[in-house]
Amino acid sequence: MNRKFTILVMITTMLLLIFVTVGLAKPVGRDYGKIEWTDYIWNECTLESIEFEGTWHWNYQEVKDATGESHYKWHDNYHLVGVASDGTKYIANDEWNSQGDYPYTNDIRTIRLISKGKETNFILQIRFHKTINANGEVTADFDKVKIICTGEKP
Numbered sequence: 001m002n003r004k005f006t007i008l009v010m011i012t013t014m015l016l017l018i019f020v021t022v023g024l025a026k027p028v029g030r031d032y033g034k035i036e037w038t039d040y041i042w043n044e045c046t047l048e049s050i051e052f053e054g055t056w057h058w059n060y061q062e063v064k065d066a067t068g069e070s071h072y073k074w075h076d077n078y079h080l081v082g083v084a085s086d087g088t089k090y091i092a093n094d095e096w097n098s099q100g101d102y103p104y105t106n107d108i109r110t111i112r113l114i115s116k117g118k119e120t121n122f123i124l125q126i127r128f129h130k131t132i133n134a135n136g137e138v139t140a141d142f143d144k145v146k147i148i149c150t151g152e153k154p
Helices: 002-024
Strands: 026-043 048-064 070-084 089-101 104-115 122-132 138-149
Touching: 026 070, 026 138, 048 089, 070 104
Parallel strands: none
Antiparallel strands: 026 048, 048 070, 070 089, 089 104, 104 122, 122 138
């Protein structure tokens, strides 16, 4: 009888832990997808335009914890190829992960652009910030793009 009681308590405790854990973070929003992307980037290192095309995948999830606070997780990756006006080819294969308290976003995204020619590699850095108040209104939303010349030859 004592052994059966111990097993029953263990099973009950495990089930209770599972229900409590599941109740701590409930998904409230999710977005994911893939787009074909084409855009130009001005390379300040070589003073030329580079046309990039490729794929961008993303996966975003918002969850609410037991206190009602919202948090987010974001993952994306890029697979891009580009050609500069002088014919130099560039490749960018990067991924990015972020998580934090919603509705505040403050992150830096870094994409390494690797030259397949005589020019140097460079980094595209995007710093962005977004804040949404309790009424769902955006109170701050900006991003800054910066090119970092690495000086590294391929």
